[in-house]
Amino acid sequence: MLLPFDYVRAGTREDAVNLAIEAGHTGSFLAGGTDLFVRMYDRQLRPKTLIDLKAIEGIEGIEHQNGEGLSIGAASPLNMLVRNKFIRSEYGLLAQAAHSVGSLQVRNRASIGGNICNASPAADTAPALLVYEAEIETWGPKSSRLIPISEFFTGPGKTVLEKGEFVYKIRLPKNDTQSYGVYLKLGRTDSVDLSIVSVACLAFASGEVRIALGAVAPTPIRAREAESVLLNSKDDEAIAQAASLAREMAVPISDIRAGEEYRLEMTEVMAGNAIRQALSGLAAIREVK
């Protein structure tokens, strides 16, 4: 059972902002609800008003235009991303990350916007969005903003979103060269569980390699120092050094899923694996062409 609240449906972006201002601090935006309802069920959150965003035009759906990159409505359920052919071929790492969330049932409801707005350090789509250098288009009382994903998270459960501001779209820039991405997630089980450590690695034909880590810091993070090692060399020694630098950037906690030391060890192991898999995947698709 859920405690009583008022459900209101926003018809437009302006409507959503006004409803949020009206509801004040007892209001909460609703997209898929798969995290929100769990917290309400557990009485961690007791909102008095839920503002459903799903009826707003453009907040659900995936758009891509040639040479323009990708635009994803924030309330798009994760399975929409997983099944989208364009995302699977051009932004495969994002499809993998979306696919690793929860269960099939959860992915039919859980939205990509909700995944990042909850700002869990373990949010699976966050490392993917970090390596694709996504921008978060928000709508709020003052104006619309475009926030780089690297500046979006400020701590566990915390983002730069202001009162009454919500995420409208997530924009991914066009990939200029061929790329191959890998998302590795370590959980206690293959499904449903949150990640203990996760690593996203995106290798470009230009030689650039991007790495992001999940569940090992207060927010999902880019491991830029590890990336820079791989600019000049991609031999075993460089990969080992990059993996070790990824470990140095991790500042994990111990919790019910794993201890700090285990997380550190796994960060290094998984970063190495992710880099190797991304590089060999890239080499394979370049051979085909």
Next chain:
Amino acid sequence: MTHRIEMTVNGEPVRAEVSSQMRLLDFLREELDLTGAKEGCGKGECGACTVLVDGEPVNSCLMLAVEANGKEVLTVEGLGEGDRLDSIQQSIIDNSALQCGYCTPGIVMSAKGLLLRNPNPTRDEVVEAISGNLCRCTGYARVIDAIMQVSASSDSQEEGSER
């Protein structure tokens, strides 16, 4: 706050007035007396409350009744025709793929969602489809066998087709 909602449940149009906080699961069980969907964890982890909304499996404990306004809901009670079971239900029986049965309606609906979308799934696809359904008695091997058997035996996608 209450809301007037209209939806289709197991092919029948339903109109009702529901409170904001009423979950789809509560609506089905308490208002429509459709008790096939079960509440296990109430948090979307066990899948005992799985129903199809517009053909897709969802946890009905994580969806409000008002959010199902205008949608098509299918529960385990809506499967089969008259006394004839859906081929998935029959296969679960034939394969003894249950013990206490609490998780079974959810598993059946997850399997139904899979077979509607993909009539000939691989074993891995079956495993993925029921990955959100916990069974604490019999395990999954027979359940997977049962679903694989349906997909192997049904040449058509017709609902409730004979095995």
